[in-house]
Amino acid sequence: MSETKIPYKIYLKESEIPKQWYNVRADMKNKPAPLLNPATLAPMTAEELGGVFCEELVRQELDDTTAYIDIPQEIQDFYKMYRPSPLVRAYCLEEKLQTPAKIYYKFEGNNTSGSHKLNSAIAQAYYAKKQGLKGVTTETGAGQWGTALSMACAYFGLDCKVYMVKVSYEQKPFRREVMRTYGASVTPSPSDTTNVGRKILAEHPGTTGSLGCAISEAVEVATSNEGYRYVLGSVLNQVLLHQSVIGLETKAALDQYGITPDIIIGCAGGGSNLGGLIAPFMGEKLRGEKDYRIIAVEPASCPSFTRGKYAYDYCDTGNICPLAKMYTLGSSFIPSANHAGGLRFHGMSTTLSQLYHDGYMEAASVEQTAVFEAATQFARVEGILPAPESSHAIRVAIDEALKCKETGEEKTIVFGLTGTGYFDMVAYEKFNNGEMTDYIPTDADLQPGFDALPKVEK
């Protein structure tokens, strides 16, 4: 392998870190559907959104036409601490699989949050600071977003209140402690500190919580405290915009060696890493310049793309957030307690939902034991202990590479390795002990979530 001209790691120069984010919506003919006011069902205005979100982020959320948006210098400076991230040629994995496919992964786990989430956290904290706010509130599931936001808030001197899904709070005490080390306060959700939390606790005593529920609590705290706004780590257009830094770097690195991917694969929870990774490639596809196969991978136990409905739905369990048109399992959906691997949000980014609906990308769902098999295989040859979320993408990348082995095709596969799994050892332990099982919800399990979708004629 040493004589090949493509290095194991392609690093861009510091000066090649993108100075603008790319907004894929500018190139979409069918724009993502607008967020709706849950009371009036009219599109949310900037003014209404400004009660919940920071002003500049509202502007980005609603901007469907500006293709390139400048990254403020302060954010560029922060990016330099941990970017550019490497694009790695998975020579060892290819060798192990004996595949003619060429596999690359973009590794976003090289920062303390352990994931790509810091790319948007630092942007959101920056705009909150610039607006003169005291602090921000948010939810976190597996904990990477909460950690990333804690780091970003510490950097800009903002208060950070995190509502953490109770099951994760209990399973991952060290995640919580990292957040507290960065100065955040962390509350298990649902909690008795909010009206919506108390209501959910009364209706579902003993619940282990969900992202939708933690979102409701964080929004309530933001809107009832002067000088606070709510920030979200995925799903929203603004988050996909910030994450485009992943795809822009990936494309720049590939372009340096004249490499064109055939297949681009990413795991999909709310859609931010995938939306970011594919952004410039999707732009080419939308403009009719190039074609790529793009695959979103989700857990079979939380299958919003593959089994959800494309409909307006609440983003949160308490139904206080705006309605978003997306592939959704219904805001009351809570993944089975045996589901270990993150990616537990009931809905999906409106941008990716529209692109999927229009046939620009595919989706696949995978079972968690197969995901952890892929994670283990990857860890043993490539060295990095992957996050369970990222391992969904690894699973499908390996499957596609094995198909190439059968057909003899030398396809180029790029996937997003979104993070590391050091805080997921309870899940790995289950897998290593042979105690991990797969649970695929039945149609009957999913029906109540669909029945509870709000009735919107759009």
Ligand SMILES: *Cc1c(COP(=O)(O)O)cnc(C)c1O
């Ligand atoms: C949050 C997270 C994801 C999923 O979120 P998206 O918004 O879909 O990208 C994937 N991988 C890791 C490591 C994460 O922290």
